[in-house]
Amino acid sequence: QVQLVESGGGLVQAGGSLRLSCVASGRTLRLFPMGWFRQAPGKEREFVAVSSWSGGSTYYADSVKGRFTMSRDGAKNTMSLQMNSLKPEDTAVYYCAVAVFSSGELTTASRYNYWGQGTQVTVSS
Numbered sequence: 001q002v003q004l005v006e007s008g009g010g011l012v013q014a015g016g017s018l019r020l021s022c023v024a025s026g027r028t029l030r031l032f033p034m035g036w037f038r039q040a041p042g043k044e045r046e047f048v049a050v051s052s053w054s055g056g057s058t059y060y061a062d063s064v065k066g067r068f069t070m071s072r073d074g075a076k077n078t079m080s081l082q083m084n085s086l087k088p089e090d091t092a093v094y095y096c097a098v099a100v101f102s103s104g105e106l107t108t109a110s111r112y113n114y115w116g117q118g119t120q121v122t123v124s125s
Contacts, residue, residue: 002026002114004096009119012086016123020081022096022116030054030074033099033106036081038092038121047107048094049081059106064090086123093118 008020020036035050051058054074067086072079079096097112104111 002029002098002100004098004114004116006094006096006116006119008080009094009121011122011124014086014088014123014125016086017082017084018086018121020083020094020096020119020121022079022081024077024079024096024098027100028074029077029098029100032101033111034072034079035097035099035106035112036070036079036094037097037109037112038090038094039118040092043092045095045109047109050106051079052106061107083121086121088123088125091121091123093120095119 003025006022031053036048037045039045047061049060049070051072058070067084069082095118096116098114099112102113
């Protein structure tokens, strides 16, 4: 059973930065896609960033490209999301997720079968 635990959320002013972390346990995940998604109140969960595998390509949503940077450490089963130049519209609960032996588009939530509990990010204007 895979478990994911996020940390690092909080309240920040617009233009500020936060770093989210995700620690995975239960199995080695370096060969599986891992990603970040977010969900704002009243909206669907949306893709933020994904790494196809540890050492593979990383993809970003257009809304965060150039501001957010995802990294992962396959040996430690961890990943992070460095968020810079934050905007009020980035306010959401952020989730880390992993797709273990699943199929589908990397940028769709349905591809991912293990999720963390989420961490709140609030950006004030």
